Amino acid sequence: MKKLQDKIALVTGASRGIGKSAAVHLATEGAFVIVHYANQREAALKTVEEIEAFGGKAIALKADFSSLENITALFKEIDQLLKGKKLDILINNAGILNKFGLEEITETQFDEQFAVNVKSPFFITQQAISRLNDGGRIINISSYLSKKPKYEYGAYSMTKAAIDNFTLSLATALGPRKITVNAIAPGSIDTDMNKERFKDIEVREAVSKMTAFQRVGKPDDISKVIVFLASEAGEWITGQYIEASGGLGLV
Numbered sequence: 001m002k003k004l005q006d007k008i009a010l011v012t013g014a015s016r017g018i019g020k021s022a023a024v025h026l027a028t029e030g031a032f033v034i035v036h037y038a039n040q041r042e043a044a045l046k047t048v049e050e051i052e053a054f055g056g057k058a059i060a061l062k063a064d065f066s067s068l069e070n071i072t073a074l075f076k077e078i079d080q081l082l083k084g085k086k087l088d089i090l091i092n093n094a095g096i097l098n099k100f101g102l103e104e105i106t107e108t109q110f111d112e113q114f115a116v117n118v119k120s121p122f123f124i125t126q127q128a129i130s131r132l133n134d135g136g137r138i139i140n141i142s143s144y145l146s147k148k149p150k151y152e153y154g155a156y157s158m159t160k161a162a163i164d165n166f167t168l169s170l171a172t173a174l175g176p177r178k179i180t181v182n183a184i185a186p187g188s189i190d191t192d193m194n195k196e197r198f199k200d201i202e203v204r205e206a207v208s209k210m211t212a213f214q215r216v217g218k219p220d221d222i223s224k225v226i227v228f229l230a231s232e233a234g235e236w237i238t239g240q241y242i243e244a245s246g247g248l249g250l251v
């Protein structure tokens with residue numbers, strides 16, 4: 001039997017990068033996956049196609065998290081889709097990174113950073129709690145930078161520290177329902193978020209050399225941890241910050 005047979009998962013930001021990989025890995029283990037996306041419909045449909053190609057089940061749903069109304073609308077669609085069934089796994093993954101230091105960041109950029117990375121997982125979780133089965137899983141995608149912030153990613157680092165904090169309070173509150181809540185902190189992963197940065201081969205090599213394995217991370221490196229936490233093997237792990245960075249910064 002597959003590890004997540006008949007489970008229902010919502011993965012935010014599953015059109016690309018880590019979220020896409022998570023959706024595919026969860027579906028491989030038997031979960032029905034709601035593939036959320038904001039604008040890149042084609043990419044989300046491709047995620048669904050990839051899942052269906054191996055006999056998995058998935059559907060793409062759109063919501064731009066810069067507004068709360070869209071989150072409410074997303075859950076209305078989920079209710080119609082699930083027809084009384086509940087979610088088992090919530091992966092709060094969607095996120096953006098604005099690279100601006102204190103001097104140059106504008107109020108709009110700061111607000112956008114917090115709307116997508118903090119406000120949306122907070123209110124998605126608020127909506128999800130009553131729709132989540134007891135024994136379920138909430139996995140928040142944090143960042144290595146939440147505990148090792150960088151000046152030029154100041155606002156982004158702050159958003160991820162907020163996610164770590166939220167993870168802790170949720171884990172305590174949802175313990176009686178046997179729902180585990182954890183934060184996974186990726187290091188530097190090869191996704192669109194780092195596309196510009198990694199175009200510079202010297203930057204890529206410099207980051208690789210900072211890891212114990214001498215390479216940058218791949219989305220699958222994170223999805224494997226997601227599947228572990230989502231599966232039965234993860235049932236005794238809650239309120240944890242799990243850095244999955246290949247030992248970034250150890251070298």
Ligand SMILES: NC(=O)c1ccc[n+]([C@@H]2O[C@H](COP(=O)([O-])OP(=O)(O)OC[C@H]3O[C@@H](n4cnc5c(N)ncnc54)[C@H](OP(=O)(O)O)[C@@H]3O)[C@@H](O)[C@H]2O)c1
Nearest residue numbers: 013015017018037038039040065094095143188189191193
């Ligand atoms: N990549 C890294 O090195 C790294 C390191 C640490 C932590 N993380 C975290 O890991 C998560 C995934 O990152 P990634 O690198 O996979 O990112 P990515 O490849 O840039 O993908 C971002 C995802 O978020 C969605 N999204 C963007 N803006 C949104 C909005 N306004 N409303 C709703 N969804 C929105 C995108 O949807 P569309 O495709 O529709 O635009 C896409 O699915 C993020 O939380 C990020 O902070 C990444």
